[in-house]
Amino acid sequence: MTEKQILKSSLKLFNERGYHDVGMREIARELNLSPGNVTYYFKKKDDILFTLLQEYSDQNTTFYEKYHTESASIAGFLGLMKNIFYSQYQYRGVYIGNYIVQKEFQSTDSINYKSTSERRKQTFQKMFTDLRAEGHINANDDDIDFLVSFITLFGRFWISEATIFDKSPDVTQAIKHYIRLLVKELSLFATERGKLSIEQFKKEEFG
Amino acid sequence: MTEKQILKSSLKLFNERGYHDVGMREIARELNLSPGNVTYYFKKKDDILFTLLQEYSDQNTTFYEKYHTESASIAGFLGLMKNIFYSQYQYRGVYIGNYIVQKEFQSTDSINYKSTSERRKQTFQKMFTDLRAEGHINANDDDIDFLVSFITLFGRFWISEATIFDKSPDVTQAIKHYIRLLVKELSLFATERGKLSIEQFKKEEFG
């Protein structure tokens, strides 16, 4: 019970002021616990971070799995990305500040971020191949490689940009903006059928 | 004299192991100085960081100025970006790890990163407008907004991706890869003339 509360409060504080500026004692104070009690649940501050990252990762996995039950479409893909974007916003305090990820790379135990990200890359590769097979995009292999590179970089760092450059961004507004960019990029490769799918998504999302 | 040495050694250490993991005492040791002597030149550790960021920013400014003396071309633009990418690599230790930038946002004194980045955005806007005027790209205003968004996000975070996901990346190789992505994006909007310019750049760069 308390473990989840610690995670929740920590995330809240990390989101507000960044991982680095939040101390263990402050997390404890937030929950009226003693510092020693926090270290009972999480021996190291980094452990809180890794656990939160794991939460984030798990949440995303369910989104991916859900997507794979449907047949490939740009609208579906954009819906997936929207879900992921909301996750990223929710966990922005741990997700941005890449030195954390660097640390995780160094750590031998705990989830292997690199392999995860490698897997995600392959997942995107497959998604775009499927979109091509379904006649939603018109792209050769080189185009798909490009789209994969685009989506991995864009999808990882939009939240950093949004958080850094807007002090208190309107989430919905920010996500809309970045989804629009995504839409734009995809429409450059969309077939007629793909464009219809995009229009459908737009209608649902932007009204 | 010593001030520059401190900056140089600090940057080296930051690049190797990240800002957070390098202490003042270690910087001092690297130069056979006493810790107190380092704080004589830089009262706060953050001051070293900000000075390095300023160096980086100044270096880039000269690249931008140089670009503006030539007439607009995609090849020229790509050359500019290549220079900037090398700067970013050189200063990767201070450039990535966005919490730093967040800090700078909070600090009232020192260079205002936000206004700088706003200015850079306008600069890109003008660059693309010029490229259109020169008949290098075929893009409406919406397309240009998109390209500006693309280039600001891409240009800011490629180095984070490269540094995070390749432990010791071959600089030249990495930059080539990301420049190729840039080329790909631009060719989606390039006119015949623009495509020629791109081919010219490719020939010079990739042989």
Added chain:
DNA sequence: GGCAAATATAGTACAATGTACTATATTTGT
């Protein structure tokens, strides 16, 4: 219900860090 084992909480201690402060040493300008 009572009691041992497990779990939870508090409190303290310690090494490391950024930083402030003081005391010397060295250079510089006249």
Added chain:
DNA sequence: ACAAATATAGTACATTGTACTATATTTGCC
């Protein structure tokens, strides 16, 4: 050559992550 400015060293202190110990509370079993 000597006073002022600059540079260097050394120390001290508050804060941080973290380890450790002691006490309190809950849980499972007879």
